[in-house]
Each structure stands twice: as C-alpha cells, then as structure tokens.
Amino acid sequence: MGRSPCCDKAELKKGPWTPEEDQKLLAYIEEHGHGSWRSLPEKAGLQRCGKSCRLRWTNYLRPDIKRGKFTVQEEQTIIQLHALLGNRWSAIATHLPKRTDNEIKNYWNTHLKKRLVKMGIDPVTHKNKNETLSSTTGQSKNAATLSHMAQWESARLEAEARLARESKLLHLQHYQNNNLNKSAPQQHCFTHKTSTNWTKPNEGNGDQQLESPTSTMTFSENLLMPLGIPTDSRNRNNNNESTEIPAMIEFAVSSSTSSDVSLVKEHEHDWIRQINCPTEGIGEGFTSLLLGDSVGRSLPTGKNEATVAGAGVVNESEYNYYEDNKNYWNSILNLVDSSPSDSATMF
DNA sequence: AATGCGTACAACCGCCGTCTC
DNA sequence: AGAGACGGCGGTTGTACGCAT
Numbered sequence: 001m002g003r004s005p006c007c008d009k010a011e012l013k014k015g016p017w018t019p020e021e022d023q024k025l026l027a028y029i030e031e032h033g034h035g036s037w038r039s040l041p042e043k044a045g046l047q048r049c050g051k052s053c054r055l056r057w058t059n060y061l062r063p064d065i066k067r068g069k070f071t072v073q074e075e076q077t078i079i080q081l082h083a084l085l086g087n088r089w090s091a092i093a094t095h096l097p098k099r100t101d102n103e104i105k106n107y108w109n110t111h112l113k114k115r116l117v118k119m120g121i122d123p124v125t126h127k128n129k130n131e132t133l134s135s136t137t138g139q140s141k142n143a144a145t146l147s148h149m150a151q152w153e154s155a156r157l158e159a160e161a162r163l164a165r166e167s168k169l170l171h172l173q174h175y176q177n178n179n180l181n182k183s184a185p186q187q188h189c190f191t192h193k194t195s196t197n198w199t200k201p202n203e204g205n206g207d208q209q210l211e212s213p214t215s216t217m218t219f220s221e222n223l224l225m226p227l228g229i230p231t232d233s234r235n236r237n238n239n240n241e242s243t244e245i246p247a248m249i250e251f252a253v254s255s256s257t258s259s260d261v262s263l264v265k266e267h268e269h270d271w272i273r274q275i276n277c278p279t280e281g282i283g284e285g286f287t288s289l290l291l292g293d294s295v296g297r298s299l300p301t302g303k304n305e306a307t308v309a310g311a312g313v314v315n316e317s318e319y320n321y322y323e324d325n326k327n328y329w330n331s332i333l334n335l336v337d338s339s340p341s342d343s344a345t346m347f
Numbered sequence: 348a349a350t351g352c353g354t355a356c357a358a359c360c361g362c363c364g365t366c367t368c
Numbered sequence: 369a370g371a372g373a374c375g376g377c378g379g380t381t382g383t384a385c386g387c388a389t
Contacts, residue, residue: 014358014359015357015358015359015382015383016357016358016383016384017357017358036374037374037375038373038374038375050374050375051359051374051375052358052359054375054376055357055358055359056357056358058376059357059358060357060358087378087379088377088378089377089378090376090377090378101376101377101378102356102357102358102378103356103357105378105379106355106356106357107355107356109355109356109379110354110355110356111355
C-alpha cells in the first residue's frame with residue numbers, strides 16, 4: 001500500500017542554497033528533466049529534500065523566470081487580479097508571464113499591500129476604508145458580491161484545471177507517440193536551447209533567449225495559448241490592428257468547452273449585474289481603485305500632472321496605460337456578459 | 348564604528364487534493 | 369477501498385542588507 005517515504009529527513013540540508021547546489025540541480029534538470037522530485041536529489045547528488053529542490057527550481061532557477069523590479073503594468077495587473085481572485089497567487093501568476101507565485105506574493109506583501117494601506121484602501125476588499133466603515137448596510141451586499149465573484153472565478157479555475165489535465169494527457173500521448181524510439185524517457189518540462197551558458201536568474205539582461213513554456217503550473221507549450229499565458233498575447237481585431245487581449249478573455253474565447261461555458265455561465269451574471277450597478281458593491285471599490293487615488297501614480301487628475309504620495313508625475317504613456325486598463329476591464333465585462341442588450345461599462 | 352530598526356525575499360512549513368500502489 | 373506519497377499552494381519565518389542614529 002502507498003509508497004515509501006519521500007526522504008530521510010535526518011540527513012537533509014536546509015537553509016540557503018549554495019552555488020554548487022544550484023549548479024548540480026541545474027545540470028541534472030538540464031540533462032534529464034526533473035522527473036520525480038522525490039528521486040531527484042539522490043540522482044543529482046544533493047543532500048536536499050525533493051520538495052526543496054522543486055521549490056528552488058520553480059522559484060529561482062527556472063530559466064524562464066524574469067526577475068528584478070516589477071513594472072507599473074505588472075503592478076496594476078497584480079492589483080486588479082488580486083481584487084478579483086484574492087490571495088490566489090498561483091492563479092495570479094498564470095497571468096503574469098515569467099513571474100512566480102512566490103515572487104508575486106512577496107511583492108504584494110512587501111510593497112503593494114502597504115501602498116494600498118497608505119492610500120486608505122483596504123488590501124483585502126480593495127475598497128476605500130472610509131466607504132467600508134460608513135456603509136454598514138452595504139457590507140452584506142459587498143460580501144455577496146465577493147461571494148459571487150469567487151463562485152464565478154472558482155468555476156473558471158475549475159474548468160481551467162480540467163482543461164489542463166485533458167491537454168496534459170493529450171500532450172503526453174502525442175509525446176509518447178513521437179518518442180517511441182527514444183531510449184530514455186525524458187521529462188518535457190522545459191526547452192532550453194543554450195545548453196552550456198546557464199545564467200543565474202539575477203544575472204543577464206532580463207531578455208535571455210531561454211525558451212521555456214514552463215509556468216508555475218508546469219503546462220506544456222500547447223496549453224499556454226488556450227490558457228492565455230502569453231506566448232504571444234498580441235491579437236488582431238477586425239481592422240487587423242494589434243490589440244492586447246486580456247488573458248482571461250483568451251481563455252474564455254478559446255478554451256472553454258460547452259460544459260465549461262455553462263459552468264461559468266451559471267455564476268457570471270450575478271456579479272456582473274452587481275458590478276454594473278456603480279453605486280454599490282465591489283464595483284464601486286474597484287472602480288475607485290482604478291480611477292481614484294489608490295493607484296494614482298499612474299492616473300491623471302483634472303490637472304495637467306498629478307503627483308501622488310510617493311509616486312511622482314503621471315506622464316502621457318502612463319495615461320495611455322490607464323486607458324488600456326479601462327478597456328481591459330470593460331472588455332472582460334463585455335465579453336463575459338455576452339448579452340447584446342447589456343453594456344457592461346463600469347468605467 | 349557600533350547598534351538598532353525596517354525592509355526584502357528566499358526558503359520553510361503545513362495543509363490539501365490528487366495519484367499511486 | 370484506502371493508506372500514504374506526491375505535488376501544488378498559501379502563510380509564515382529567518383536572515384541578509386541598507387539606512388538612520
């Protein structure tokens with residue numbers, strides 16, 4: 001019954017990884033793929049638990065990780081997604097290419113959360129704290145709205161997970177069919193072209209030519225497009241103009257099976273309807289988050305230039321970015337709520 | 348120069364759903 | 369069927385670092 005224990009914890013090393021350990025892990029995965037994490041440390045000559053190896057790989061050594069400062073756009077995305085998903089870092093990370101859930105989580109806790117608090121925004125509800133305190137009757141509605149949003153997003157994630165499983169199976173079958181003649185079964189967890197010049201994630205120019213479809217969810221490349229992980233997030237509209245299609249929209253458009261759609265549809269209208277009512281519920285808080293002083297450093301006021309606490313001056317590109325974001329969320333709402341009679345404009 | 352404090356982030360911990368035997 | 373390992377996830381902690389005093 002069951003399996004043998006993962007590792008003999010008594011002899012395992014803990015704490016920070018040394019460059020030598022990193023090198024061993026990298027070299028092993030480069031050659032063999034990670035395979036079973038449980039057996040990896042022994043094969044790679046590491047005195048580490050498999051779990052520790054996996055974390056080191058996924059959070060630090062993976063070649064497709066972008067490190068360093070988060071851009072304003074990334075910050076906005078995190079805030080927006082956090083408002084929608086809460087502390088579901090892995091889900092948020094799937095919409096931020098090359099960022100790990102751990103990194104996003106850390107960044108939220110050390111930067112964004114504090115920034116929102118300073119601005120008087122509740123980092124949990126994303127509502128202005130004054131509004132939260134003043135509207136006791138609105139609290140239940142807010143909770144209901146959040147609940148509906150959570151239901152909707154849960155349904156979406158459920159469908160996403162199912163699709164991932166199905167696609168993984170398909171991909172595995174495809175891989176097996178194409179590799180019957182190969183002797184050693186290799187993990188296809190990433191594709192790495194430069195086999196000799198590994199650079200540590202903190203090094204290099206951030207545009208390393210390392211191709212890897214590996215996300216924190218370890219999808220194959222076949223999965224990235226339907227799940228909206230931007231292998232190429234550019235899309236064309238009717239006028240053949242390049243437009244940024246939000247990841248969630250891509251997902252909704254291209255990957256939902258009929259059952260998935262119905263699953264999602266069960267929940268979507270309730271909270272969309274509530275979001276459409278701008279005087280109550282999360283819509284208000286969210287709108288104020290995006291329009292008001294919360295992320296004001298990238299938003300213009302009525303004046304030529306706006307300076308916000310610790311933020312600096314808003315320039316034209318930032319204003320355009322705001323406009324993009326406005327369109328982003330309107331697009332999400334319009335797409336999700338596909339009924340032509342309902343125009344889901346919240347900004 | 349020494350000390351204290353705050354910040355950032357890598358790494359660990361524990362839980363949970365899934366999978367394997 | 370069910371025990372137990374695996375892998376993923378979110379929360380928390382430990383520690384290195386920078387800055388102020």
